[in-house]
Amino acid sequence: MPSGDEARLGCSGGVGVGTTRLGANRTGRKRRSFSRLGRTTTDLLVASEIRVGGYAIARSGYKKSALPMFAGFGDFVLSHREEILQSWIAAIDQQPNISASDNLTYTQLLDHLPELCSELAALLRQPEAKDTKREAKRDAQAHGWKRWRQGYKLDELIREICLVRRDFIDTWLPRFSDTNARFDIDAQNGARRVAECFFDDVVIEATVQFVDEHDQAVRRTNAGVPEATKRGAATKAEFIKLVTHRVREPLGPLLFALELLLHEESLSPHAVEMIQVLQRGVKEEARAIEELLSFLDRVAGFHIEP
Numbered sequence: 001m002p003s004g005d006e007a008r009l010g011c012s013g014g015v016g017v018g019t020t021r022l023g024a025n026r027t028g029r030k031r032r033s034f035s036r037l038g039r040t041t042t043d044l045l046v047a048s049e050i051r052v053g054g055y056a057i058a059r060s061g062y063k064k065s066a067l068p069m070f071a072g073f074g075d076f077v078l079s080h081r082e083e084i085l086q087s088w089i090a091a092i093d094q095q096p097n098i099s100a101s102d103n104l105t106y107t108q109l110l111d112h113l114p115e116l117c118s119e120l121a122a123l124l125r126q127p128e129a130k131d132t133k134r135e136a137k138r139d140a141q142a143h144g145w146k147r148w149r150q151g152y153k154l155d156e157l158i159r160e161i162c163l164v165r166r167d168f169i170d171t172w173l174p175r176f177s178d179t180n181a182r183f184d185i186d187a188q189n190g191a192r193r194v195a196e197c198f199f200d201d202v203v204i205e206a207t208v209q210f211v212d213e214h215d216q217a218v219r220r221t222n223a224g225v226p227e228a229t230k231r232g233a234a235t236k237a238e239f240i241k242l243v244t245h246r247v248r249e250p251l252g253p254l255l256f257a258l259e260l261l262l263h264e265e266s267l268s269p270h271a272v273e274m275i276q277v278l279q280r281g282v283k284e285e286a287r288a289i290e291e292l293l294s295f296l297d298r299v300a301g302f303h304i305e306p
Contacts, residue, residue: 159260
């Protein structure tokens with residue numbers, strides 16, 4: 001998505017929760033602490049298969065009273081949104097494999113996570129709300145676009161969303177369950193499934209947007225080849241740097257990240273299919289880049305080592 005579309009996507013940097021930097025290095029960042037709540041289990045009955053938000057969520061003896069409890073959990077998420085966001089940022093902050101986040105402020109890290117958290121709460125209250133789903137899709141795409149501009153690699157974007165999903169399900173669902181005896185196994189399984197499907201869609205939409213930004217960079221690079229080859233040696237060197245850094249270098253992490261995502265047990269069959277489509281697209285881009293490099297070798301009189 002071109003940079004001029006930032007206003008249309010609403011990339012405002014999240015909610016106004018301060019712009020203090022998280023820290024200049026990973027060591028300093030790890031000293032900050034956010035409260036992490038313990039997880040408990042309850043010995044409850046197994047539920048019957050029903051469908052909420054288009055997904056099967058339970059297996060036997062389903063109670064209709066579970067749906068109102070979804071709404072209660074949605075209200076809980078909305079009322080604790082700031083705490084949840086702090087917990088999410090702490091999880092991202094403490095992950096050493098997301099190095100692109102090191103120099104971002106708290107507000108920059110939040111980006112569209114506040115909106116996505118509110119939309120998740122709204123879907124827990126009304127799982128079939130189409131307007132909310134459309135808003136979540138738009139915000140997920142905007143989040144992928146912004147992470148591209150902030151220098152994330154694709155595997156870092158995917159890992160970030162998986163961390164957020166794990167934190168939400170492992171921390172906040174048990175916390176609500178601990179204080180609400182009526183939030184039984186039916187309601188817990190249903191709410192968990194709604195959350196899993198929500199984050200599946202976030203991963204897919206953010207990843208598709210991220211890869212689209214990569215494709216646009218490739219097309220812009222291809223368009224610049226004729227002009228670049230007319231310039232002197234210095235311009236050729238700059239163009240080689242652009243090609244190798246912005247086009248070829250990300251392909252390995254792209255494929256690795258997609259393969260990593262396929263091993264996420266909570267992915268739906270539809271999500272797996274979408275990721276496989278993305279894998280094929282990345283491999284096609286790799287072939288196109290090889291053709292570009294061969295072209296440069298012929299017309300510019302230099303050779304790029306593979």
